[in-house]
Amino acid sequence: MTLQVAVAAALFVGVVAYALFGGADFGSGFYDLTAGGARRGAELRTLVDHSIGPVWEANHVWLIYVLVMWWTGFPQSFASAMNTLILPMLFALLGIVLRGSAFAFRKFAPTMSQARLYGTVFAGSSLITPFFLGTVAGAIASGRVPAQGRGDLWTSWLNPTSILGGIIAVGTCAFLGGVFLTADADRGGHAALADSLRLRTLAVGVATGVVVFAALVPIAQDSPTLAAGLEGRAAPLIVASALAGAGTLVLLFRRRYSPARVTAVVAVASVVTGWGVGQYPWLLVDQVRIEDGAGADATLVGLLVVVGLAAVLVVPPLVYLFRLTQSQEWTRG
Amino acid sequence: MAVLDLVQEVLAGQDPAGLLPARQQMALSLGWHIVLASFGVAFPAMIFVAHWRGVYRDDANALTLAQRWAKVSAVLFAIGAVSGTVLSFEMGLLWPGLMGPFGDVLGLPFAFEGLSFFTEAIFLGIYLYGWGRMPPRLHLLMILPMAVAGVVGTYCVVAVNAWMNMPVGFAIEGGEVVDIRPWEVLFNPGAILQFAHMWVAAYMVVGFLVAGVYAAGMLRGRRNRHHRLGFTMAFVFASVAAVIQPFVGHLLGLRIATRQPAKLAAFELATTTESPSPLRLGGLLVDGEVRYSLDIPYLGSIIARNSFTKPVVGLDEIPVADQPPINITHVAFQTMVGIGTLLAVAVVVYWFARWRGWDLLANRWMLRAAVAAGPLALIALEAGWIATEVGRQPWVVYDVLRTADAAGDNPDLWILLVATTILYTALTIGAITVLRSMSRRWRAGEEDLPSPYGPELQEPGVDERPVGS
Numbered sequence: 001m002t003l004q005v006a007v008a009a010a011l012f013v014g015v016v017a018y019a020l021f022g023g024a025d026f027g028s029g030f031y032d033l034t035a036g037g038a039r040r041g042a043e044l045r046t047l048v049d050h051s052i053g054p055v056w057e058a059n060h061v062w063l064i065y066v067l068v069m070w071w072t073g074f075p076q077s078f079a080s081a082m083n084t085l086i087l088p089m090l091f092a093l094l095g096i097v098l099r100g101s102a103f104a105f106r107k108f109a110p111t112m113s114q115a116r117l118y119g120t121v122f123a124g125s126s127l128i129t130p131f132f133l134g135t136v137a138g139a140i141a142s143g144r145v146p147a148q149g150r151g152d153l154w155t156s157w158l159n160p161t162s163i164l165g166g167i168i169a170v171g172t173c174a175f176l177g178g179v180f181l182t183a184d185a186d187r188g189g190h191a192a193l194a195d196s197l198r199l200r201t202l203a204v205g206v207a208t209g210v211v212v213f214a215a216l217v218p219i220a221q222d223s224p225t226l227a228a229g230l231e232g233r234a235a236p237l238i239v240a241s242a243l244a245g246a247g248t249l250v251l252l253f254r255r256r257y258s259p260a261r262v263t264a265v266v267a268v269a270s271v272v273t274g275w276g277v278g279q280y281p282w283l284l285v286d287q288v289r290i291e292d293g294a295g296a297d298a299t300l301v302g303l304l305v306v307v308g309l310a311a312v313l314v315v316p317p318l319v320y321l322f323r324l325t326q327s328q329e330w331t332r333g
Numbered sequence: 334m335a336v337l338d339l340v341q342e343v344l345a346g347q348d349p350a351g352l353l354p355a356r357q358q359m360a361l362s363l364g365w366h367i368v369l370a371s372f373g374v375a376f377p378a379m380i381f382v383a384h385w386r387g388v389y390r391d392d393a394n395a396l397t398l399a400q401r402w403a404k405v406s407a408v409l410f411a412i413g414a415v416s417g418t419v420l421s422f423e424m425g426l427l428w429p430g431l432m433g434p435f436g437d438v439l440g441l442p443f444a445f446e447g448l449s450f451f452t453e454a455i456f457l458g459i460y461l462y463g464w465g466r467m468p469p470r471l472h473l474l475m476i477l478p479m480a481v482a483g484v485v486g487t488y489c490v491v492a493v494n495a496w497m498n499m500p501v502g503f504a505i506e507g508g509e510v511v512d513i514r515p516w517e518v519l520f521n522p523g524a525i526l527q528f529a530h531m532w533v534a535a536y537m538v539v540g541f542l543v544a545g546v547y548a549a550g551m552l553r554g555r556r557n558r559h560h561r562l563g564f565t566m567a568f569v570f571a572s573v574a575a576v577i578q579p580f581v582g583h584l585l586g587l588r589i590a591t592r593q594p595a596k597l598a599a600f601e602l603a604t605t606t607e608s609p610s611p612l613r614l615g616g617l618l619v620d621g622e623v624r625y626s627l628d629i630p631y632l633g634s635i636i637a638r639n640s641f642t643k644p645v646v647g648l649d650e651i652p653v654a655d656q657p658p659i660n661i662t663h664v665a666f667q668t669m670v671g672i673g674t675l676l677a678v679a680v681v682v683y684w685f686a687r688w689r690g691w692d693l694l695a696n697r698w699m700l701r702a703a704v705a706a707g708p709l710a711l712i713a714l715e716a717g718w719i720a721t722e723v724g725r726q727p728w729v730v731y732d733v734l735r736t737a738d739a740a741g742d743n744p745d746l747w748i749l750l751v752a753t754t755i756l757y758t759a760l761t762i763g764a765i766t767v768l769r770s771m772s773r774r775w776r777a778g779e780e781d782l783p784s785p786y787g788p789e790l791q792e793p794g795v796d797e798r799p800v801g802s
Contacts, residue, residue, distance in 0.1 A: 053458075053461075053462065054458040054459070054461065054462040055458055057410065057411065057414050057454040057457060057458060058451065058454040058455045058458055060414060060418070060454070061414075061447065061450055061451045061454050063418065064417070064418060064421055064447050064450060065447050065451070067421045067422070067425075068421065068440065068443045068444050068446075068447045069444070071424065071425060071432050071436040071440055071443075072436055072437055072440020072441060072443065072444055073437070073440070074436075075432055075433055075434070075435070075436025075437050075440070076433045076434075076436075078425050078432060078433075078436060079425060079429040079430075079432050079433035079436070080429075080433075081425075082422075082425030082426050082429060082432075083429050083741060086426055086743070089422060089426060090422075090426070090749065093418070093419060093422045094756070096415055096418055097415045097416070097418070097419060097756065097760070098756075099415075100411050100412065100414055100415035100418075101411060101412045101415055101760055101763060101764075102763075103411065104407065104408045104411030104412065104767075105408070105763050105764070105766075105767045108404070108408060108767045108768075108770060108771050109767060109770065110766060110767070110769075110770030110773070114766070118763075295436060295437025295440070295513070296437045296438075296513035296515070298513055298514055298515055298516075299437040299438070299440060299441060299513055299515040300437075302441040302444070302515045302516060302519075303440075303441070303444055306441070306444040306445060306447075306448055309448060310448055310451065313448065313452065314448065314451045314452060314455065317452070317455045317456065317459070317478070318451075318455050320459070321455050321458050321459050324459065324462070324466075325458075325462070
């Protein structure tokens with residue numbers, strides 16, 4: 001593996017981690033939004049608060065990691081992507097700002113009506129952020145970000161691959177969020193809540209699975225390079241994703257919530273990795289290869305040092321945090 | 334759009350369409366984030382001290398303070414995280430001419446900053462949710478990584494800024510950026526002092542603001558131990574920082590004479606090179622002449638150059654195209670120095686009086702001054718930041734890349750600026766409302782605030798009551 005590809009892989013690990021951990025947090029917003037009125041939704045919203053409260057900020061940092069790795073490792077492509085995709089980037093950013101602040105505000109809101117307002121903002125923006133980030137991924141994967149200068153401000157992200165990317169992002173987030181919330185509810189002894197979440201997660205899972213695989217047809221038309229990768233090198237991952245997704249549905253159906261978390265993570269990780277492998281060796285599909293878009297070697301080595309430090313310094317406490325929040329002990333109260 | 338075009342023309346002249354809105358946008362979001370960043374740096378250490386006192390000295394008041402400060406920091410850290418994310422997007426959205434060619438030069442410090450931000454976020458999660466769930470002494474230790482990471486993160490971000498002021502670690506050949514040495518950027522010679530100045534400033538701002546909250550409470554008659562302890566602990570942090578800061582600032586200033594003479598000339602309002610140079614208090618540059626200033630002979634040379642004779646280079650020796658906006662830079666600089674000096678003197682007077690046995694906390698004027706110190710420190714922070722950033726203009730990377738060349742050519746950024754202003758205003762209102770509501774509820778005796786939409790609210794007809802009442 002070349003230095004450039006190693007850094008691209010490290011960057012992509014961040015994308016996958018953000019899709020999984022950030023994705024589960026975003027997905028919780030979907031259930032929060034559809035939980036019903038203040039009284040009916042109280043139990044679910046309290047659950048959302050408990051399960052993402054301790055982790056959402058750590059999960060959010062993956063996005064910063066991706067941005068920093070991108071602009072440091074592949075600066076020119078970062079500038080082109082930001083130039084071309086300024087609109088969806090801004091909408092995603094708006095969602096991120098509103099979501100994080102509204103989530104923090106809701107917890108300490110002075111009145112019920114304000115809590116409701118913040119709650120709606122939090123939940124709504126949990127949907128728009130993954131959608132627009134999905135369109136960004138679609139724009140890059142369909143070859144609409146030029147190597148230099150600016151692509152079309154609108155069609156670069158309003159096209160079949162981008163729109164499907166957005167929908168798939170929202171769907172996978174909701175699916176992950178649902179699986180984790182269901183397991184949390186079950187572990188916390190909220191049996192009725194777990195049951196209702198189970199049904200909704202099953203529905204979301206089926207719908208998302210159908211979209212992911214139906215999307216392959218229009219994507220083949222719209223983005224031939226990506227499609228060739230998906231049907232070729234990435235095919236095993238797509239199959240693995242299908243199997244893990246189906247397995248998750250079966251486990252959910254049989255109320256085996258704990259193992260369902262694992263298969264759900266595998267399903268989403270494989271589909272996201274499938275996209276990355278599918279567009280390899282392109283950094284910006286059809287425009288810039290990873291090898292050609294990378295910055296100075298000395299900087300790439302520096303980035304790998306940071307990644308190594310992160311593996312030693314950040315991953316263990318992160319695992320500890322997840323272990324605490326996913327354990328019986330912290331679920332109470 | 335005609336009006337916007339006109340405004341653009343008047344304000345920005347021949348610059349690229351994206352330059353002025355990009356600068357304003359960056360100024361707004363950085364100026365806003367810097368306040369929250371200060372809390373991220375200084376608050377964990379203050380919480381640690383309060384928490385330590387609570388655990389090891391069995392001080393219930395201190396423990397309550399630590400717990401409440403932690404909850405405040407949760408809100409501030411959340412909006413600090415999102416406003417920091419805004420900045421990382423903006424680096425690319427607003428400054429493609431900087432991030433394209435120089436992304437791999439300046440990126441490594443940001444990568445380390447990301448690492449420390451990660452650490453902060455993880456341990457904040459553990460610490461906040463560990464209350465009552467972890468053994469007290471282990472729980473106390475969970476805040477230390479946050480405090481350390483806050484310091485490292487600040488160093489990294491300031492290192493990038495210092496690099497913009499004193500660029501190193503690359504060469505330019507035929508218009509191409511080559512020979513990139515990222516570690517030199519991370520450890521660039523300008524970083525340590527500039528970091529120290531910012532670090533100490535964070536303690537001043539947060540210390541004075543927090544102390545001011547308790548001073549305000551005492552003014553309203555809440556003169557219990559909780560308020561006295563809250564005031565004193567925060568005030569100690571602020572005092573130490575306020576006394577150290579003038580020395581750090583002085584050392585930093587000495588460097589500017591050789592590194593950025595244009596910035597120093599603007600700071601000192603030196604129109605011509607005089608030997609020795611006077612210190613100009615106040616004053617504005619009107620039609621090329623200094624008006625309304627009070628000149629103190631020699632002092633300019635002494636302060637800026639550590640010498641009785643060495644001059645401050647005047648603006649007449651610097652091409653107009655390389656001069657920063659003089660008045661903004663000068664006023665911002667003098668505001669920072671003026672407030673800094675005032676606060677340093679004030680804390681010395683306070684501790685001297687306390688040493689002599691006077692109870693200044695009984696004095697209403699002293700309490701009012703303590704309340705004012707927070708906003709003053711905040712103004713000094715913003716002014717200092719304006720002085721260093723505006724003073725660097727017209728360069729984004731000093732002597733290498735002009736700000737105009739870093740900006741994109743996107744006139745629609747004006748719309749974005751308006752939207753951002755509205756959004757940040759709303760965020761500010763939200764944050765203040767929520768923090769006030771927290772303190773109100775703490776006064777009402779509710780220590781553990783329930784989750785939103787808590788089951789307590791399920792009885793009918795209580796929708797408009799405070800959550801958890």
